[in-house]
Amino acid sequence: MKSNVSAILPEGGPRDVKLWLRLLSCVNIIETELRQRMREQFGSTLPRFDMLAQLDRFPDGIKMGELSRLMLVTGGNITGLADSLEKEGMAVRVYDPNDRRSCRIKLTASGKQQFDLMAAAHQGWLNELMAALPVKEKDQLYTLLGNFKSQFPGM
Template sequence: MEDEEQLDLASRLTNDHHQSLKLWLRMLSCTVKIENEIRSRLRATFGITLPRFDLMAQLERYPQGLRMGELSKRMMVTGGNVTGITDQLELEKLVVRVPDPKDGRAYSVKLTPAGRKAFATMAAVHEGWLTEMLQDIPGADKAQLLELLSDMKQKLRTAP
């Protein structure tokens, strides 16, 4: 009987493991599908890459600017990547580097007025694209997905 219980427990763990894997792959495939479409539309419509759009989105949330390390952390990319993206946006006069008054060796990055204007236009169009892509999902389903994903995110934070 003990062997049967062990087999049953192993079977349940395998099923749960398989279900967790399927869930992860389904979420990932949806994310990649949306991300690829957004990436393509940003390039075709605005001539901008998704990482450049993401950096500008971070700066839009923090008008006082963000230090490079903070940008790197928020975007989950290396400091070198942030530096390269910032260099490109600075050449286009969409961002500016400002010396950090608390640390003379460091600086913050801010959107310029032109950068704010460009981002506002892109963000409105971006939101429209997402609304269009997700239009066939009923509002109640979106609300349920948001709730489930919020719960999942909270549980992931507290996982050992």
């Protein structure tokens, strides 16, 4: 039997905790599945995929610091991922001829090709994982979460 949470929980308090835990559990379930599939099919990690996705948005490259800000990770994490991608020929650093301390990183043709394969698989996995949710409910959830997110300016 379904419980009517709004009837039994006061505003705030436990309701907010339950909502947070529900959101977190959904994210964790999906992320765990995506992580496993990314590792099995491409020998890759989600942070690496996320970096490739960001690089794909900037065909002329992006400064490492800006990439760090967009991905909400430290510069050290970006440097490690960049080193790995560069070693594999998937990305290249382009240094500013006027300031060797400043560089941009961008996808190579090989990196773009690999990312396109990964992105298509990723989209398919998400479609599969969310298939049970009717389109109308997906749209409603998207709107509700967008409204909620708008309460956090700058995020």
